[in-house]
Amino acid sequence: MTVKAAEASGPTLTYSKMRGMVAILIAFMKQRRMGLNDFIQKIATNSYACKHPEVQSILKISQPQEPELMNANPSPPPSPSQQINLGPSSNPHAKPSDFHFLKVIGKGSFGKVLLARHKAEEQFYAVKVLQKKAILKKKEEKHIMSERNVNVKHPFLVGLHFSFQTADKLYFVLDYINGGELFYHLQRERCFLEPRARFYAAEIASALGYLHSLNIVYRDLKPENILLDSQGHIVLTDFGLCKENIEHNGTTSTFCGTPEYLAPEVLHKQPYDRTVDWWCLGAVLYEMLYGLPPFYSRNTAEMYDNILNKPLQLKPNITNSARHLLEGLLQKDRTKRLGAKEDFMEIKNHIFFSPINWDDLINKKITPPFNPNVSGPSDLRHFDPEFTDEPVPNSIGQSPDSILITASVKEAAEAFLGFSYAPPVDSFL
Numbered sequence: 001m002t003v004k005a006a007e008a009s010g011p012t013l014t015y016s017k018m019r020g021m022v023a024i025l026i027a028f029m030k031q032r033r034m035g036l037n038d039f040i041q042k043i044a045t046n047s048y049a050c051k052h053p054e055v056q057s058i059l060k061i062s063q064p065q066e067p068e069l070m071n072a073n074p075s076p077p078p079s080p081s082q083q084i085n086l087g088p089s090s091n092p093h094a095k096p097s098d099f100h101f102l103k104v105i106g107k108g109s110f111g112k113v114l115l116a117r118h119k120a121e122e123q124f125y126a127v128k129v130l131q132k133k134a135i136l137k138k139k140e141e142k143h144i145m146s147e148r149n150v151n152v153k154h155p156f157l158v159g160l161h162f163s164f165q166t167a168d169k170l171y172f173v174l175d176y177i178n179g180g181e182l183f184y185h186l187q188r189e190r191c192f193l194e195p196r197a198r199f200y201a202a203e204i205a206s207a208l209g210y211l212h213s214l215n216i217v218y219r220d221l222k223p224e225n226i227l228l229d230s231q232g233h234i235v236l237t238d239f240g241l242c243k244e245n246i247e248h249n250g251t252t253s254t255f256c257g258t259p260e261y262l263a264p265e266v267l268h269k270q271p272y273d274r275t276v277d278w279w280c281l282g283a284v285l286y287e288m289l290y291g292l293p294p295f296y297s298r299n300t301a302e303m304y305d306n307i308l309n310k311p312l313q314l315k316p317n318i319t320n321s322a323r324h325l326l327e328g329l330l331q332k333d334r335t336k337r338l339g340a341k342e343d344f345m346e347i348k349n350h351i352f353f354s355p356i357n358w359d360d361l362i363n364k365k366i367t368p369p370f371n372p373n374v375s376g377p378s379d380l381r382h383f384d385p386e387f388t389d390e391p392v393p394n395s396i397g398q399s400p401d402s403i404l405i406t407a408s409v410k411e412a413a414e415a416f417l418g419f420s421y422a423p424p425v426d427s428f429l
Contacts, residue, residue: 094164096171096397099127104390105178105383110134111169114396115176115377124377125161128172129396135170143240144170152214155364156207158227158237177235179228179372180382182288186223190291194322195355196369197288200226201281202356203234208277209344215250217243217273221280222258223287228382232368246274248343259300260293264308264332278339278347282329289318294330308332325352 099116106113111130118125135144153159159175182200186192192200204226211218220241227235243252251271257263263279265272286294294313295306312330314323328338328350339346348358360366372382380388 094162094171094173096166096169099125099397101127101392101396102378103380103383104387104392105380106387109138110140112393112396114392115380116173117377124176126174126176128174130170130172132165132168132170140240152210152216154207154210155362156203156234156236157210158235174237175235176377177227177229177237178374178377178379178382179230179232181224182226182228182234182284183223184382184384185228185370186287186291192288194289194319197285198322198352198355199366199369200234200288201285202353202358202361204236204281204284205344205347205353206358206362207234207236208281209348211242212274212277212343215244215246217246217252218277218280219243220257220261221277221284222261223284226284228368228370228372230372230374231364232371233364249273259303260296262304262307263334265334267304267308272334274343275334275337275340278329278337279334281347282326285322286326286330289322290315294326319352321350321352321354325350 098120099118101114101116103115104112105115105126108128108130111128111134113126113128116125116127117123130144135141158177161173161175163170163172165171204221208218208221218236218239218241220238221236225236225238227237229235241256243254246252251273253269253271255266255269257266257276257280261280261283263272263276266276283293295303295310297303297306312327314326318326325338329347331337334340338350347353357366374381
């Protein structure tokens with residue numbers, strides 16, 4: 001193979017070079033696991049980065065345009081007039097004690113994700129538990145509302161079974177998916193062969209196309225948000241940055257996403273549309289084929305400049321159809337990007353996907369190219385031991401004693417009126 005020949009004829013890998021590569025990989029992984037808010041706060045303290053004109057233009061440090069995303073200062077709980085109502089309380093009787101919380105399987109800015117078994121149903125779920133005070137501190141109520149509201153049924157989207165709250169926490173009861181993050185598998189294998197990358201890209205595109213048909217833009221496609229189920233099918237998760245009510249020609253302008261995957265129009269702070277998702281699909285496909293995002297640099301200012309100005313570079317070890325698809329998806333001008341005219345249909349009909357039978361794909365009749373080989377719900381081999389080795393906090397399964405509820409906890413509770421949710425019985429695809 002071309003790649004092997006190149007490796008064989010290359011220079012000897014010395015110890016110092018290996019150490020350098022490991023340092024780059026560790027820095028890359030740490031940055032990838034940071035949220036955009038924390039990332040912006042970190043870069044804003046770096047004097048060199050802040051002097052770069054592109055970074056100054058993007059961050060607008062002196063005049064932040066997106067206070068809900070950029071403001072790092074703690075804020076008081078909202079007044080009654082600012083309360084976020086997250087819908088009808090269809091399932092107000094659910095409570096933490098309904099579950100056995102077994103293992104920590106993930107962590108985020110506002111809480112943890114745990115493997116849990118429902119005591120009455122004996123069904124396994126992934127339960128995301130978020131701290132209300134942490135959400136209010138960073139003014140992220142609207143994004144939690146988005147995550148709570150996007151509860152659609154699709155084979156390649158994680159399902160929300162129901163949600164409920166206590167005075168100090170929010171609980172999302174989700175499908176339990178234990179085949180591992182796409183990011184985890186890419187770390188282990190460096191890159192995928194083209195047929196495997198095509199299969200994953202097709203299932204991802206199908207999920208994005210379905211969201212677009214509901215006028216929802218996903219906005220945060222990255223390997224960390226792409227899971228594999230126990231058979232090896234794709235499942236998109238984390239709908240916190242979804243934007244609802246975006247019509248076919250509609251736009252939005254909120255600066256959000258993950259640095260490596262930000263489309264040029266987002267960096268330019270221009271209005272953008274659903275084609276940002278097709279840019280992200282191109283970036284993820286490129287990463288699956290080459291091992292790193294297309295414009296990646298350890299220097300963030302340089303990476304942003306690459307996204308905005310550097311031509312797309314494609315190595316010769318991919319087919320012409322893959323090259324043509326990447327050039328279409330990673331078109332810097334969104335009006336010329338693949339998907340700008342007929343959205344998902346343009347992606348679906350591209351020659352790269354000609355081996356895919358889309359009806360069989362949506363019905364999961366195509367055997368995945370990789371099987372995670374999990375033995376059952378308790379098989380945690382594809383989760384990071386950093387999470388699974390952590391003890392489950394006792395407070396996760398408890399509600400605060402009413403005598404101990406402080407004024408701040410009470411205010412936090414009142415900010416999420418109607419969060420509890422149960423889907424109607426006919427909410428299927």
